[in-house]
Amino acid sequence: MKLLQKLCGIHAPSGNEIQMKEFLLDYIDKEKRHWKVQPEILASDDFMDCILLVFGKPRTAVFAHMDSIGFMVRYGNQLIKIGGPVCETGYELVGEDSLGKIACTLIVDEETGQLTYDYYREIERGTELVFKAEFREEKDIVQCCYMDNRLGVWNALKVAETLEDGVIAFSCWEEIGGGSVSFLARYINERFGVRQALIADITWVTEGVLPGEGVAISLRDSLIPRRSFIMKIVEIAKKAGIPYQLEVESAGGSDGKELQFSNIPWDWCFIGAPEDNVHSPDEIVHKADMQAMVDLYKVLLKEL
Amino acid sequence: MKLLQKLCGIHAPSGNEIQMKEFLLDYIDKEKRHWKVQPEILASDDFMDCILLVFGKPRTAVFAHMDSIGFMVRYGNQLIKIGGPVCETGYELVGEDSLGKIACTLIVDEETGQLTYDYYREIERGTELVFKAEFREEKDIVQCCYMDNRLGVWNALKVAETLEDGVIAFSCWEEIGGGSVSFLARYINERFGVRQALIADITWVTEGVLPGEGVAISLRDSLIPRRSFIMKIVEIAKKAGIPYQLEVESAGGSDGKELQFSNIPWDWCFIGAPEDNVHSPDEIVHKADMQAMVDLYKVLLKEL
Amino acid sequence: MKLLQKLCGIHAPSGNEIQMKEFLLDYIDKEKRHWKVQPEILASDDFMDCILLVFGKPRTAVFAHMDSIGFMVRYGNQLIKIGGPVCETGYELVGEDSLGKIACTLIVDEETGQLTYDYYREIERGTELVFKAEFREEKDIVQCCYMDNRLGVWNALKVAETLEDGVIAFSCWEEIGGGSVSFLARYINERFGVRQALIADITWVTEGVLPGEGVAISLRDSLIPRRSFIMKIVEIAKKAGIPYQLEVESAGGSDGKELQFSNIPWDWCFIGAPEDNVHSPDEIVHKADMQAMVDLYKVLLKEL
Numbered sequence: 073m074k075l076l077q078k079l080c081g082i083h084a085p086s087g088n089e090i091q092m093k094e095f096l097l098d099y100i101d102k103e104k105r106h107w108k109v110q111p112e113i114l115a116s117d118d119f120m121d122c123i124l125l126v127f128g129k130p131r132t133a134v135f136a137h138m139d140s141i142g143f144m145v146r147y148g149n150q151l152i153k154i155g156g157p158v159c160e161t162g163y164e165l166v167g168e169d170s171l172g173k174i175a176c177t178l179i180v181d182e183e184t185g186q187l188t189y190d191y192y193r194e195i196e197r198g199t200e201l202v203f204k205a206e207f208r209e210e211k212d213i214v215q216c217c218y219m220d221n222r223l224g225v226w227n228a229l230k231v232a233e234t235l236e237d238g239v240i241a242f243s244c245w246e247e248i249g250g251g252s253v254s255f256l257a258r259y260i261n262e263r264f265g266v267r268q269a270l271i272a273d274i275t276w277v278t279e280g281v282l283p284g285e286g287v288a289i290s291l292r293d294s295l296i297p298r299r300s301f302i303m304k305i306v307e308i309a310k311k312a313g314i315p316y317q318l319e320v321e322s323a324g325g326s327d328g329k330e331l332q333f334s335n336i337p338w339d340w341c342f343i344g345a346p347e348d349n350v351h352s353p354d355e356i357v358h359k360a361d362m363q364a365m366v367d368l369y370k371v372l373l374k375e376l
Numbered sequence: 377m378k379l380l381q382k383l384c385g386i387h388a389p390s391g392n393e394i395q396m397k398e399f400l401l402d403y404i405d406k407e408k409r410h411w412k413v414q415p416e417i418l419a420s421d422d423f424m425d426c427i428l429l430v431f432g433k434p435r436t437a438v439f440a441h442m443d444s445i446g447f448m449v450r451y452g453n454q455l456i457k458i459g460g461p462v463c464e465t466g467y468e469l470v471g472e473d474s475l476g477k478i479a480c481t482l483i484v485d486e487e488t489g490q491l492t493y494d495y496y497r498e499i500e501r502g503t504e505l506v507f508k509a510e511f512r513e514e515k516d517i518v519q520c521c522y523m524d525n526r527l528g529v530w531n532a533l534k535v536a537e538t539l540e541d542g543v544i545a546f547s548c549w550e551e552i553g554g555g556s557v558s559f560l561a562r563y564i565n566e567r568f569g570v571r572q573a574l575i576a577d578i579t580w581v582t583e584g585v586l587p588g589e590g591v592a593i594s595l596r597d598s599l600i601p602r603r604s605f606i607m608k609i610v611e612i613a614k615k616a617g618i619p620y621q622l623e624v625e626s627a628g629g630s631d632g633k634e635l636q637f638s639n640i641p642w643d644w645c646f647i648g649a650p651e652d653n654v655h656s657p658d659e660i661v662h663k664a665d666m667q668a669m670v671d672l673y674k675v676l677l678k679e680l
Numbered sequence: 681m682k683l684l685q686k687l688c689g690i691h692a693p694s695g696n697e698i699q700m701k702e703f704l705l706d707y708i709d710k711e712k713r714h715w716k717v718q719p720e721i722l723a724s725d726d727f728m729d730c731i732l733l734v735f736g737k738p739r740t741a742v743f744a745h746m747d748s749i750g751f752m753v754r755y756g757n758q759l760i761k762i763g764g765p766v767c768e769t770g771y772e773l774v775g776e777d778s779l780g781k782i783a784c785t786l787i788v789d790e791e792t793g794q795l796t797y798d799y800y801r802e803i804e805r806g807t808e809l810v811f812k813a814e815f816r817e818e819k820d821i822v823q824c825c826y827m828d829n830r831l832g833v834w835n836a837l838k839v840a841e842t843l844e845d846g847v848i849a850f851s852c853w854e855e856i857g858g859g860s861v862s863f864l865a866r867y868i869n870e871r872f873g874v875r876q877a878l879i880a881d882i883t884w885v886t887e888g889v890l891p892g893e894g895v896a897i898s899l900r901d902s903l904i905p906r907r908s909f910i911m912k913i914v915e916i917a918k919k920a921g922i923p924y925q926l927e928v929e930s931a932g933g934s935d936g937k938e939l940q941f942s943n944i945p946w947d948w949c950f951i952g953a954p955e956d957n958v959h960s961p962d963e964i965v966h967k968a969d970m971q972a973m974v975d976l977y978k979v980l981l982k983e984l
Contacts (some may be wrong), residue, residue, distance in 0.1 A: 075858075082818060086904050086906040087900070087904035087905060087906055087907050090907075090908060091861060108556060117947065118945060120906060120945045120947075121906065122907075128695060144899070144900065144928055145928070146888065146929075146930075147886070147887055147888030147928070148887075152928065152929070152930040153930065154904065196897040197888070197899075197926050197928055198926050198928050200907075229408060243942075244906075245904070248902075248904055249903070250940075251903070251940045252945070254941060254942060254943040254944070255943050255944055255945045257943070258943040264692045276450070278449030279451055279452075280450065280452075280501070281953075291448070291501075291502040291712075292391070292448065294552075295552060295553070295555070296390055296391035296458065296549070298391055298392075298424060298425065298548075298554055299392040299394075299504075300392075300393050300394060300425075318501050318502050320448055320449070320450045320456065320501060320502050321450075321456070322450075322452070322456040322457065330941070332549075332554075332555045332632070333554060333558060334558060334559070334941070334943065335558040335559050335561070335562040335638065335639070336559055337422060337423065337424045337425075337556070337559045415817075494727070517834045545820055582755070583755055583756075584754065584756075586757030586806070595752070595805075595806040596695070596752065599852070599856060599857070599859070600695035600762065600856055602693060602695055602696075602728060602852075603695050603696040603698075603727065603808075604696075604698060604729075622805050622806050624752055624753070624754045624755070624760065624805055624806050625754075625760070626754075626760040628762065636853075636859045637857075637858060637859060637862060637863040637938070638862060639863050639865070639866040639942065639943070641726060641727065641860070641863045643728075651972055
């Protein structure tokens with residue numbers, strides 16, 4: 073869990089994922105000697121702040137977004153949201169401006185809902201603040217801000233260890249609706265002809281998707297991927313005996329959205345562990361679901 | 377009207393249009409010997425569950441979406457919508473899960489608006505349900521669920537009979553915002569240089585667009601296509617003496633949306649018969665408007 | 681200010697920018713002999729109603745949208761909006777239908793908010809109406825409808841006078857969410873490899889962005905461009921000593937949206953003078969901010 077803990081503490085709100093990119097490139101450089109197959113690493117500025125890892129002869133791509141939700145300083149002591157964080161007075165926020173490191177507190181006006189920070193000095197306009205990471209581990213669970221989607225990134229790195237054929241894409245901007253998957257998907261498709269994608273992201277605990285009951289395979293969120301592809305995945309999960317839960321939601325979105333609307337006929341499926349306390353500093357995930365997620369990705373990348 | 381009746385009864389909610397694809401391929405295979413020009417039929421998995429028919433040297437493409445609105449079983453007896461169906465307690469819904477065929481009833485909670493089904497057994501999570509088709513024909517009208525857009529498909533098949541130059545595209549996912557037109561449009565443009573499109577879909581009876589008064593030519597919905605193209609179409613309709621009505625709406629969308637935002641300079645226009653009781657089991661269309669729709673498409677595909 | 685005044689009076693609501701295209705082509709044809717570098721002018725129907733000016737060896741593209749907000753006649757005396765105009769009873773609207781020029785008055789129903797026009801005769805269905813341009817100039821300010829974005833267009837023409845390397849793109853449909861930037865951006869990228877863009881548009885006076893205090897550099901609106909690119913721009917502005925203000929908003933959008941979601945890795949930044957009375961007939965801009973806008977674009981096109 074050391075790796076996951078480190079990932080959760082990296083400052084990478086949407087639009088500024090560079091620190092995550094650098095951490096991952098460094099990690100991959102150190103660890104890849106232990107991997108079964110040495111990937112091609114694509115991380116030039118042509119990919120902006122994203123990374124592609126290409127293993128063998130890929131048939132399927134995994135997308136894991138690196139960015140997180142957070143806040144940005146507007147004018148005076150006002151804050152606005154980056155993506156959709158839960159807001160409660162007292163949440164600890166961290167960041168940095170030209171005057172130095174910042175650790176301040178979120179204030180939510182009870183009547184208007186307006187967001188401000190409480191700090192001993194004014195923070196520079198446009199400064200990004202993210203939840204302070206407090207990583208908590210117990211026997212069955214891990215808890216921290218940004219399990220969404222540092223756990224998806226962690227999952228991709230675990231899968232990389234034994235991956236023979238496939239692409240792993242670390243994407244940006246997911247929390248604000250996207251902006252990198254379109255060009256990553258185009259590159260992957262044009263160079264390798266790949267048009268199957270798995271979205272490695274974290275979903276919600278609900279009355280139908282329970283903690284500890286397995287990785288969620290999403291039949292739909294606000295979008296509906298091609299049913300025949302989802303059903304093929306469900307069959308593979310069933311045969312492999314990996315604990316999974318079917319998710320059926322009418323709201324929500326993911327990196328799958330950019331694939332759905334691209335000019336390439338992508339099949340895609342969202343597969344991820346469920347978490348409770350979504351988009352708060354206290355996102356909590358069951359370890360069994362993390363394991364099921366890794367297991368299912370490993371099988372799917374072999375069998376799809 | 378036999379063909380239209382059959383089309384209305386096919387299970388093809390957004391994301392699962394495969395039965396419609398198979399029906400159409402079978403129909404086309406049987407009927408095309410009677411057509412003026414033999415089309416190239418493109419229906420491999422590169423086109424997912426869509427079909428392209430290419431006639432002669434195309435200058436214009438017609439898009440008709442095959443998918444329908446409906447419902448999906450969430451958890452327990454909950455239903456969520458596929459697209460935007462009208463919901464009234466008592467509507468009959470049909471579908472199928474691994475235990476067999478299903479004919480159940482929609483229940484709308486009067487206070488919360490929540491949707492459930494009434495059935496003697498639990499239906500499997502993720503099962504799709506659609507309106508039960510009750511096709512009604514009178515002297516001047518036809519009425520059934522899914523005139524939107526089985527009538528657009530029917531229109532395309534009628535136009536195919538005498539079409540010399542043009543592409544007919546049967547698309548997927550329109551009712552949930554799209555997902556196939558982007559790649560179909562790219563293929564059509566790259567191979568044939570075509571960048572004129574007609575959207576064969578069904579629109580609304582309103583105070584300005586009346587049943588029996590002609591096919592609707594849409595000047596705009598939530599989007600606004602290039603005015604010069606629309607005006608060229610209006611001129612052709614006028615000269616041909618085909619009954620038409622100009623539609624001007626601020627809401628609504630169609631397959632035109634994916635063309636508008638594509639990276640190809642498409643001109644597009646929505647042209648379709650108006651219906652009343654939109655998105656209900658009782659969609660009703662005037663036969664004269666159906667005829668005007670077919671007539672206008674035939675002329676436009678010659679003259680554009 | 682003669683040029684700006686003329687631009688503000690041209691009828692070019694979204695979807696019907698042809699008069700603006702013709703005015704600009706005529707203006708460019710007359711003026712370009714005075715420009716430092718003779719641009720390639722791309723304005724065939726492949727670019728629909730848009731124009732591209734290509735100077736030297738471009739590294740950066742400037743997008744300035746030509747279209748304006750307005751109204752369209754629906755049924756009877758109803759009006760619907762084109763984009764998001766402010767609506768007040770008494771606003772003067774102008775347009776033309778087949779019966780001739782029109783100058784009518786906007787009526788807003790106080791209870792329902794419904795829009796109608798007051799005119800001595802019925803106006804043809806689908807007719808576009810725009811605010812009547814009343815150009816007002818004082819020592820420090822200019823005021824008129826459609827400073828957004830005729831001032832962005834004016835800025836681009838000023839920059840063109842001395843531009844050595846760069847693309848200027850005059851785009852359509854911005855006020856209704858886009859439709860031309862995708863194909864313009866694709867052309868620019870494929871032919872020149874350019875993937876840096878500046879959005880020359882007008883923004884809002886707020887408590888943080890004041891009239892006369894400099895051109896606004898937007899750190900974000902509803903979208904968040906890549907931070908490293910924005911910070912490079914801020915550094916250049918700072919070094920050049922050009923008055924600028926950092927804007928941080930959670931709402932709003934621009935031509936940048938189509939770049940963000942394109943399948944090309946564009947960096948983009950919205951840079952424009954702030955105005956008060958946004959989207960009304962009385963949009964007002966400080967001349968010092970207009971000058972700062974032109975100055976900053978000139979420097980950026982050299983240094984980026």
